[in-house]
Amino acid sequence: MNCEEAKQKIMIRDVLEHYNLFPTKENRKTAFYFALDRDEKTPSLSVDFIKNRAFDFGTGKSYDVISIVQQINQCSVSDALKYLEKFEFSSSDKKQNLVADDEMQYKILNIKDIQHFALIDYLESRKVSAQMHLVKEVHYQMNGKKNFGLGFFNDSGGVEIRNKYSKICLGKKDVTLIKNQKNTFNEIAVFEGFFDFLTFQNISKEPHLDFLILNSTSMLFKVEEELKKYRKISLFLDNDANGKLFNSKIANQYNNVEDCSHIYLGYKDLNEWYCRD
Known part of the structure; x- marks a missing residue:
C-alpha cells in the first residue's frame, strides 16, 4: 500500500x-x-x-x-x-x-436481557458473565442491515454496542456516570470502557463507590467539574499511550488521584489482565 x-x-x-x-x-x-x-x-x-x-x-x-x-x-x-x-x-x-445520509442511519429494534448464546459466550470469553445484568441485548438495524450486540447505555441515551466483531456507538457519544446514594462524593472509580467496569464488579470489595465509564477518553471534558466533588479519584485507564496521557492529565488537574493501572501492569487493560489465565 x-x-x-x-x-x-x-x-x-x-x-x-x-x-x-x-x-x-x-x-x-x-x-x-x-x-x-x-x-x-x-x-x-x-x-x-x-x-x-x-x-x-x-x-x-x-x-x-x-x-x-x-x-x-x-x-x-x-x-x-x-x-x-x-x-x-x-x-x-x-x-x-x-x-x-444526513447521519448514520440506524434503528433500535429490540432491547432485552441477555439471551442469545453468542453474547453469553462473548461475556464468558471476557470472564464477566456474572455481570450480564448490567448490560442488555440490543437488536438494531443500520444502513439496512440487522445486527445485535451487548448494549451499555450512556448518559445521553446513546448505546455502546459490542460483540465479537464490532465496536460502535448508536446515538450520541457520552460518558456513563453511575452514582451510589451511600457514597456522597467520597470516591469514584474511572474506566475507559464498560468491560473494565464489569471486570471491576467481579473483583471489587468496595460496593459503595461511584463509577464513571468514559466510553472514550475524549469525553473527559464532560465531567471535569463533576470530578472536583470527589475526595478520591481511582483511575483504571488503559496501559497504552492514550491511557497514560489521560492518567497524567487527570493527575495534573486534581490532587486526589490514584493511578491503579499498576494492578494490571504488562496488560492492555483491567479486563485483559483478568482474562490472562
Whole structure:
C-alpha cells in the first residue's frame, strides 16, 4: 500500500475512532474533535469526511490519515503506512454513504436481557458473565442491515454496542456516570470502557463507590467539574499511550488521584489482565 492508496481507501473517522477519538459535534459532512497534539477546552480540529482531511484551527496544520498516525504515534511515513495496513478497506462506498445520509442511519429494534448464546459466550470469553445484568441485548438495524450486540447505555441515551466483531456507538457519544446514594462524593472509580467496569464488579470489595465509564477518553471534558466533588479519584485507564496521557492529565488537574493501572501492569487493560489465565 502506498500513500495515495491509504488516503483514498482509509477513512479518517475510522482512524480517529481506533485511537478512541470521537467528535464533540458533527453533521453529515464535517465534525469537530479535540486537537491531536495538546489539551484544550474548545475543540479546534475540523474533519471533512467528504475530502477525508482534517484541519487544526489552532495551529494551521492540515492532516490526512497518514499524518494523523504520524502525529499520534510520533513515527515516520513508512511506519504510519505499516500501521494503517491493519484497517479493513471500505473503498469509496463509505464516502458515498456520508454524502447521501444526513447521519448514520440506524434503528433500535429490540432491547432485552441477555439471551442469545453468542453474547453469553462473548461475556464468558471476557470472564464477566456474572455481570450480564448490567448490560442488555440490543437488536438494531443500520444502513439496512440487522445486527445485535451487548448494549451499555450512556448518559445521553446513546448505546455502546459490542460483540465479537464490532465496536460502535448508536446515538450520541457520552460518558456513563453511575452514582451510589451511600457514597456522597467520597470516591469514584474511572474506566475507559464498560468491560473494565464489569471486570471491576467481579473483583471489587468496595460496593459503595461511584463509577464513571468514559466510553472514550475524549469525553473527559464532560465531567471535569463533576470530578472536583470527589475526595478520591481511582483511575483504571488503559496501559497504552492514550491511557497514560489521560492518567497524567487527570493527575495534573486534581490532587486526589490514584493511578491503579499498576494492578494490571504488562496488560492492555483491567479486563485483559483478568482474562490472562
